[in-house]
Amino acid sequence: MGQYVFRRVLTAIPTLLFISLIIFLLLDLAPGDPSANLPLSIPQEVRVRIRESLGLDEPVHIRYLKWMNQFFIVEPTAALEKLTGLQIGDSENRLRIVSWTSRGVPVIDLILQRLPQTLWVVGLSYLLSVVIAVPLGVLGAYHHNGLFDQINSVISVIGFSLPTFFTGLLVILVFGVWLGWFPTIYNTTLVINSWETFAQQIRQLVLPVFVLTFFQMAAINRFTRSAALENLKQDYVRTARAKGLNEQVVVVRHVVRNSLIPVVTLVALGIPGIFGGAIITEQIFRVNGLGALLILAIQSNDVPVVQTTLFIFAVLVVLFNLIADVLYGVLDPRIRF
């Protein structure tokens, strides 16, 4: 396994470089321009001037190499400097990756600014959906075609056939407008320093987390149920029962563990998605997390932000797929790659 991990980490490097190149070329090819949102009355020569001031007139390979240098050398140095407090080289004139629409703000700062609310909302709801959906899926399979299974099926089908823009609006209307129980605007500047502010934070989390959990649960729930169904009818389950093992042990120790392969895949794939944010839910509740950052940057053609966010996302995808593969081995020692 150790050797396998080592080999995978080595192949990850060219993979990531290739992905970064593809992303870069794609953004270069994609139509759109930072000046597209300006009022129509702004003359054409001003737009050309903006493009030039952003370095957009340079050839694409130069821009790519510049960005690589910034991402792998400049940014880590800046981070190191911040962490250690030491001054490394000429920190005044360091050309960091900066946003175009918020001229001069380093992209990493933007990402760090948004990480807390994304982890709170998207991370928490992901955690909740895994914690709720896996047991529900197993129970559903255990009571195959029983009442519980059927209700569970209907709810999860509704969960993934109604998009979040719809359910989000519905809960805002019911719990925000008519009942007035929860706020519908997420306050990102809230500082948690007392029980009261903590309660406020929980209150503003309720609606977005509910909407996201309801949606994300469905897939995990269905896959767990299907995998558990496969395993419940396997011979070893019958053997375990025949041995006189208690039902709980049979289900938890044998069935659940063996059902986890597809679930682990799905969950591991979803974790980078937390970083990608939940674009629609974030927008509805004004969470303004990473999803909102990315979509706004794409819409306003803020290439440095898009490029950097996507690349970090790519790193996470590769990393979590590796983790999933390692987990396969832990869950089922027979698996060899």
Next chain:
Amino acid sequence: MTHQENRRTFYLFGLLVVLALVFTACAAPAAGPSTGAADAPAVAAPSSDLPAEPGRGTDGTLTLLYWQAVSIINPYQSTGTKDYHAGSLVLESLLEYDPAGNLIPTLAQEVPTVENGGVSEDLTTITYKLVPGVLWSDGTPLTADDFVFTWQYCVTPETGCTSGNFSAVASVEAVDAGTVKITFTTPQPYPYYAFIGYLSPVLQKAQFENCVGAAAATCADANSFPIGTGPYKVKDFRANDVVVYEVNPTYRFENQPHFAEVVMKGGGDAESAARAVLETGEADYAWNLQVPPDILNEMAAKGMGTVVAAFGGNVERILINFTNPDPTLGDARSEWSEADPNPHPFLTDPAVRQALSMAIDRTIIAEQLYGAGGKPTCNIVSGPELYVTTTNDGCLTQDIAGAQALLEGAGWVDSNGDNVREKDGVELRVLYQTSTNAVRQKTQALIQQWWGEIGVATELKNIDAGVFFGPTDNADSLAKFYSDVQMFTNGNDSPNPQAYLGGWRCLTENGVNIANSSNAWGGENIERWCNTDFDALWGELAATADQDARIDLVHQLNDMIVQDYVNLPLVFRASVSAHANTLQGVELGGFETEEWNIENWSRAR
């Protein structure tokens, strides 16, 4: 088996119950008026805590919702209207527009004119006297040098300045610390562009000195926390999320501003922003609410807030393509040159253009789709009031029969029974493009039906706004105009429509003004309409200083465009906002940001 069947019946029942719950949740408010709004958490401070008269910072926090979030607070580096608004709380200019469109002094002592000697007789210079004793929020005095610096900052090409307000300026000088003199390259009958309004405020030289040229792009601090002379200063800023302002301690008016803190929260969409002000009371003000009129009225009926509209000069219009956009022409499609105007197969026939206009019911579009945000219009200059003519108002009445007769008379008949008129083998089939936007798609659907009734077949196309309004190298950009007709909003962003009307010129002193390959589609005349009489008349306007004569010329220019059906104006558009009834002092004008008088805003007492 029967046991299982029972379960399944139950299951079906369960499904129905769940769906019914969802449905009643949606339907409940439609059935009866909601009382929930009254229980909603009110953000507004209870009025009993307020002093009898508003003083400086006495009225607590003001929450503004901007569904397009603020990216930057320096308007010279901004790429969107919302950023100008964020800047206008902090930065000020020499003069600004009141809601009626009149210039009023801000940092200048008075509005310079030829009469008071502020504008030279030859119309090439304008001199402003600064209000004495104005301090920046860091306590240093504002001087004429700051204006000179701001001009230099913006005209340095590498700065990437997004303002066109300095284009006619030859130089800006500091005559003395309190006097700014601007010299123009040519005589300017209307000299009020540089340092006027929210688009060109003054920046502090000390703060931005090191941000000129290429360095502008790395000046995060200056761009996010500009030092200004306005009522507020930036306390906290998270790009594309929220701006928190606090009172500028050096602000020159005593007792102002009244709110101690202003929060400009971004994100979300227009409808939920309206809801937060009108139904839950979570915010005091929401900007740019393009929401279906029925919905907005229903929310406003709850009595928590008021919907307000500011009309500037924006008109939603259909542009007619005078060149042939046939894709089989390849690169030659929609391409105009003096030698080969490449005429459109049927839109060059005035009867067809007129019939297209007559078939449209502008009132229905305005009432059903825009509500408070629009009025039907027949003019491309629809504001300010003094420039608007009434000669074209006949277009407000839809005339399907008249349009049919007109086409019939011009020889356009449906001879092959496919419900589409044709003449000499040319069928009246148009491709109608616009940006992606719910209201625009509904407008398209309505017009498609009306044009269908007069025998014109319409194919609809909608394009992502970033592409449609984006760089001209994309085939779907509005400047390329690879369709027969297209629709968007344009208008004069200052009360003087001269520059806006100049956009329809065919040739200018800089060459061809029609968007084509020779100017990389940078020309302003997107319709590819060439009329030398229009060019000459516009030249007359540009050289006339007398206000009455100017008004008359604007009327004539407007009529030339409208009566030749180059544009089919549809709706005179307003920016719609909503404010809580606990908020006082909101006074909107279409040529200034909505926060132009925020220092006067206060809680209702």
Next chain:
Amino acid sequence: MTATTASPTLTVKVVQRKHRTLWGDAWIQFRRNRLAVFGLIVLVALILAVAAGPYVYRVDPKHIDIMASGEAPSSTHPFGTDDLGRDLLARNLYGGRISLAVGFAAMLIAMTFGTTVGLLSGFVPRLDNFLMRFTDMMFALPQLPLLLVISSLLQDTLRRSLGQELGAFLLVVTVIGMFGWMPTSRIVRGSVLSIKRKEYVEAAVNVGARDNSIMMRHILPNVFGSIIVAATLEIAAAILTESTLSFLGLGFPSDVPTWGRLLYEGKDFLTTMPWISFFPGLLISLTILAINFMGDGLRDALDPRQRQ
């Protein structure tokens, strides 16, 4: 279903096995599952309704009648009208054709591709690394810019060569399919890795079964459950994604009322005209539910261990 019912089933099987095929058996089994039959009936009814409906209910889905705007469901307009007075039953029927076609076609593309990649990568170690890195890349690619690129490159060509609707259909289905296969491939691969070390597969390898037949006979049926789940999720996703594509100017023109688009358009009117989004929401849910039950039934029917 459980061990207690095993013995009577066994006798029945012995008698009937001679004149029955695998699929015939499965059909008998499927018919016994009421839930699955219910799913099948609903689905067939929906398909019939959208296919034949517009010929029976002859109202123009695009006809605007401002005077009749915002009417609640009634005998003249069974599903009500929208804010421009268009008949919503007609729009739902017409839109259902596109939504169902897009949903199924995109699902088929995504499942075929995803299952193939997953099987190959799990079963052929030489291909594993390459295929999975390719999957990683597809995951990491930004969809929005990619869609805009595809749109600007292909839209006009397709529109001209295939006509507006067919061109849009092909584009939408391919795009959704191409972005929907990655989870399936990872899940299938994960299951293959685990199954191929199971005793019966090792036994098959030992007796010299060819790779092909091992994949088809032993592995595919065992990952079928996961594939069915992925397929139902993909149909739902495709129906909804289609509506977002048209906002990019990539999908069908705005005057084509698909279910996803109707649902989206209705959201603004949730408080005043809930019927605009209720019916498309109900139809999407019903479709997915029906497919879900059918899928479950099919999986059970094909599984010899569940024979009754």
